[in-house]
Amino acid sequence: MFKGIGASSGITIGKVLLLEKEDIHIQRTTIENVEEEKDKFKKAIDISKEQIEVIKSKAGEEQKSILDAHLMVLQDPELITSVEEKITSKKLNVEAALEDVLKTFISIFEAMDDEYMRERAADIKDVGQRAMMNLFGKEMTNLAELDEPVIIAAHDITPSDTAQMNGEKVLGFITDIGGRTSHSAIMARSMEIPAIVGLGSITKEVKTGDLVVFDGNEGIVMVNPEASIIKEYEERKEKEIAEKAELRKLVNSHTVSKDGRKIELASNIGNPKDAKKASENGAEGIGLYRTEFLYMDRANLPTEEEQFLAYKEVLKIMGQRPVIIRTLDIGGDKELPYLNLPKEMNPFLGYRAIRICLDQKYIFKTQLRALLRASVYGNLKIMYPMISSLEEIRQANSVLEEVKQDLQKENIDYSSNIEVGIMIEIPAAAVISHMLAKEVDFFSIGTNDLIQYTTAVDRMNEKISYLYNPFNPAVLALIKLVIDNGHKEGIWVGMCGEVAGDPRLIPVLLGMGLDEFSMSAASVLPARKQIQGLSYEEMQKVADKVLEMNIADAIEAFVKQYQ
C-alpha cells in the first residue's frame, strides 16, 4: 500500500505500464572515431524529429505549439554545434556530450528570474530525454498506440506524454512527484481518469504488468492486492458506474425542489473545452468563466481577437443559456510575469483584479471590446471581480460605456441587453450590498475570498486552515444579507465559490433563497439530484435555524441530516 495525493477522483483497476525514462545510465568514455559519433548524434536527432512530427499530427492545438517548440530545440544550431564541438575537441562520447550540453542549457533557464522562462527548462528536459533515448536505441513508449488499457506509472507525466495519449486506453496515472496543480493532475482531471500523484518512489515499487487498484479520492495505491481486495474495488467501481448512469438520466431535467422552487444550476469554467464538458453534464448556464487562464502561461497579453474567439466559442456552445464572463482577475495567487507587477507583502489585499483593470485601462478595454463583440453569439453577462465600493462599479461601467461608443462609431454590432453584475467577495461589498444592488443586474457571491476576508484567514496558510470554514456564522450571515438585499432591489443572486457545490451547504443556500448555484461540471448532476429531493419550504426553516446558531461545528453537525 502506497500513499500519495489524490489528484483526480474515481476508482480504477488495471495493469501497470511503467514509463521508464529516468533509468538511463550515461557513461563517459573517450572515443576514437569522431565521425561515427557525430553520425550517431545526427541520426538520433532525425529520429526524434520524426517521432515528434508523428505525435504532432495527432495532437490538439494547444499541444501542437508545445511540440513546435520541441522541434525548434532539436534543430537548434547552438545545441548541435555544442555537442559536435565536445565530440570533436574533447573526444567525448555522444551520450555524455549531449548530457553536458543539455545540463548547461537547462541550468541557464532554471536560473532565470522569470517564471515563464524557468518553465521552458522543462521543455528542454523533455525533448532532451527523447533524443537521449534514441541514442540508446530505446524507443520511448508509444503512448498513442497502446494495445490494451493500462494504468500509467511514471516519475512524472510530461506535456509530450499527455499530447500523445489515447485517453480511452489510459485507466489512470500514478506518479512519483507532483501535487494537485501539477500538469499530471490537471490533465488527469480534464481527461476524467483517476490519478494519484506525489507517491514518492512508486516507479521503483511497480513494474509493467503488475495489477494495481486505487481510488483517486483516497490517494492510496495497492499493488498486486489479494483477491478479496480486488473484488471489493470491482464492486465499488460497479457501484460508481451505476450511480453515474443514474445521474446521467438527470442531464436534461430542470433543477426544481420538491415543492416547485426553480433553481439555475450553472458551472464554473476556465476555457471553451470546460464549457463543452459543463454542457454535457447538464449545466443550465455558465456561472463563472475565469478569463485569467487566457492570460496565463504565456509571454504577453492575449489580443482582442484571441479573446473574442474564446468568448464566442463558449457563447455558441451554451446557445441561449446564460454565460457569465468575469473580467480579468489577476493578482493575489495568480501572477502574470509579463506585467512585471512588483512583489507585494499582502498580494490578496493588494493590486489585483478590477483594481488593475481600472488602473491599466488598455488591458480592461481590450477585454471589454472582445466581450461586446462576442455578445451577439449568445446570452452574455459581464461580471466585475473584487468590487469593494460603488465608485468602482461606476468607473468600470463608464469604461464599458466608452467601449460601446467606440464600437458604435466603428459600426460593430453588440448585444443590447447584456446584464452587468459583480462578485461579492469582499465583506465591504456584502455590508453595502443594499446600495450596490441598485446599480447592477446581479450579484454572484465568491465564497473562497469572502471566507478568507471575513475571517482574516490566508487560505494558503496551512497553520490556520482550521479557521477557514464555510460554516462560520459570520460568513453565513453575510451570505444571507447579500441574498436578501439583492432580492429587495429585484435582482437575482448567485454563488460561484466552492461552497455552491458543497452538498453540506446546498440545503441551507436553497433555504436562504439563492437563485443560481455555479460549481465544477462534475458537481452539477449530484447537486441537481440533491435539490430535487429537498423541500424549499422546509429548507427555509433550516436556514433560519442555522442563522440563529453560533458555533461553526454545531452548524456543520446540524445540517448533515439534509445532505
Next chain:
Amino acid sequence: MISKTVVLKNDTGLHARPATLVIKEASKFQSNITFIKGTQESNAKSIMGLMAMGIKKGEEVEIKVDGPDEKETLDTIIALFESNFGE
C-alpha cells in the same frame, strides 16, 4: 559583414513567440546572424541561445550579419523589431 543596433520595444521582452519569429525569418537566409547584448552573444537561428539572452524591453541589441544575402537579411530582422513582432 554589416551590423545595426536596435532597441527592443515590445513589453514582454524577447520571449518564446518573438524569438520563434526571429528564427523562422533568420532560417530563410544563408547569412550568419549574431545578436549581441553587452558581453552576451547568440546565433539568431538558435531558440535556446536567443531566449537565454533574456533581452528585455528597452535594451539595445546589436545585430551582426555576415554572408551572401546579408543586406536583405539585416533589413528583414530589423523590420521584425520595428513591427514589434506583430504585437
